[in-house]
Amino acid sequence: MQTDYLVIGAGVTGICVARELKQRHPAASVVVIDKESGCARHSSGRNSGVLEAGFAWSSDTLAGRFCRAGNEELSSYCEQKGLPVNRCGELVVARDGDELSALDRLARRAEGNGIEFSRLDASEAEKAEPRARTHQQALLFPSSAVVDPGGVARRMEQDARDAGVRFLYEDSYLGRAGEDLITTRGTVQAGYVVNCAGLNADRIARDFGAAANYRLLPVKYLYLESAGVPGSYRTHIGAAADYLQGPWPGVRLLLGADGRARLGPAIKPALWREQYRGAEGFQPFEMSSILALSLGQMFQGGSGVCKLCAARLKGSARSRLVAAGARLAEGINRNDYRDWSRAEIQPQLVNTETHRLEEDFIIERGDSSIHLLNGISPLFTCSMPLARHICDQIEQ
Template sequence: MTRFVVVGGGIVGLAVAHRLLTDRPEDSVTVVEKEAGWAAHQTGHNSGVIHAGVYYKPGSLKATLCKAGSASMVEFCKEQGLAYDICGKLIVATDESELPRLQDLHQRSVANGLPVKLIGQAEAAEYEPHVAAVAALHVASTGIVDFGAVCRRIAELLAEGGADLRTETEVTAIRQRAGGVVVTTTKGEIIADVLINCAGLHADRISRMAGVDTPVRIVPFRGEYYELTPQRRDLVKGLIYPVPDPQFPFLGVHLTKMIDGTVHAGPNAVLATAREGYSWGKISPRDVWDEVTYSGLWALARKHYRYGLTEVHRSLSRKKFAASLARLVPVLTGEDIVPAGAGVRAQAIRPDGGLVDDFLIVEAERQVHVLNAPSPAATSSFEIAKHIVSRLPADLAA
């Protein structure tokens, strides 16, 4: 019997544990999560989109695992009776200058084998009557779900399957030993044959704790959301996204119908002052020190400082935020939106300032570290888990 310990109770960690129990029922699985519940950070604060895989380089892990993950996520929801909606999405060009980028996105989508269609202004209005579009890409397979509910159901299945689930259990040290690892937590030691690190915002710290020379640093970016007031929700039928500019690191603000019927707008992206910094007032001296002493962040800032200033301005101004939304739906004003919380994206950055634009999974002896798993990781979670578990040797017992 092989003893596995999975660090992190977000959707990737839970999916990995679920896959281990499914594929290796003779082995033991322990999941440790420092919070009191599951999906407390990235998973529980995201926009709930089941992504199709439009944006990702063909052949990349993101492209292949997202497409497959979209299907497996829907299948899981069907099997478990969880609410979801394949509502489709429009990526809209709001002026002629964006048409070449829209065409490029269409070609990438086709290369990724996705059901997409380039449409004109009139057809775009059939999907979204209030949208401003000279043209659009309709992505039929995009959907929405509550990933927190998905996590809670996975946790129930893990408990039924005999997994050892430990919340409020923070990892404080990891040491290697012959044939495995010893994971020290706030609630005692766990002896395991294999460590799988799915710690999200703290994944790089866990890997360094385990003695792995991590090639990146996690830098937190806060994604700030508004939502439409109840009387204006009918302005958006599904998902409306801008055409992304490849010069910039994030997609830009967009409009997303949620599974509960609300419509979220955002996210605005600003550098967070804590890895779990969901507001400007949350400051972690340790996290700030990690940021300001990291050469990779300074290199990124030099390249994108104008973009960063724009994001900060929009963060501080509802009027500016509403103006960005009005490029997509012109009738929207600042009176139509109210604050709706925030999430924090764990973005891996290389020392040269480059953003890691694919999933990054580093393997070491008896260790696996998921070091970059931002969006579309929730969509792809079951496939990320399958990818990790399929690469494990059959017998890893000490």
């Protein structure tokens, strides 16, 4: 097969980039390959669907730069297409007096990123979300919303098809042979390759001479689902300091597109890239290389990464998540939060030079190719403007 552009990965980023490329170059052929039998079978279909407001990321990050625009575009896209959007907003609380300075920092970040918010006193916060607990003040971000991520991705895929993008499923990228790409369906000659392969993006990037300084530390996220009536809460709720603690978010009470509440995330290591459930799809080679390389990096990283991992593993027990949730809102108890959601896996990268966990998306170029790495939250929210940014980079 020959194509002008080959996109690897039919998650939300691959779909958005393919669509944008076709819009910019109508005469060019754009093909998306994916190893699964349909689109959005990994992060894009399994994530929490939160359209993040964007206050948690500083303006010098790609996440901070694109979150507000991504939130606006994706929520209006959903409304235009008749897809459900729960515009619930997000209440950021202070658990005690010490956390008021974290509220101030978040307010400054929000101002820096041009995000609308209100500063509320305790009684105003109670009106916004009667069950939230806060100490003196809170911040309300009205643009935070939630959608059904799989439904959105499938609709985007249909739009891309209608625009002339070709999707080939059950077609895995396997490697390179000189200038050609080898996939399960045969050999591909591509003018330009865009790698949006999520959990495999770092591995594919290395074939093109990119991502040399990164190793994957796949991290499993799980949420406790509420057995309560959907609609019992009005807003997402989180604690100010938790948004500032690095790449792994603190415990939030999140609403679904249907209004159902969930608490989390619990964070656990994944022993291979797609270890969603038990030993299903066991990959012994991946497990040994992830343990050897990623855990080795963690220990070379010294106390910072190790302490963070240890603290998050400890805080991921059901009792601890419920206790953390009970500090955010009234009426959270163990009886209502018994069932775990299905697992989601984040392609977290460790930088082998700085020995730090990367906290932003990474875009690297290789020969005739571009690679989107470290596809962590809020990439779903940022997908539309980030796709334009990637296409600008390709054109430069």
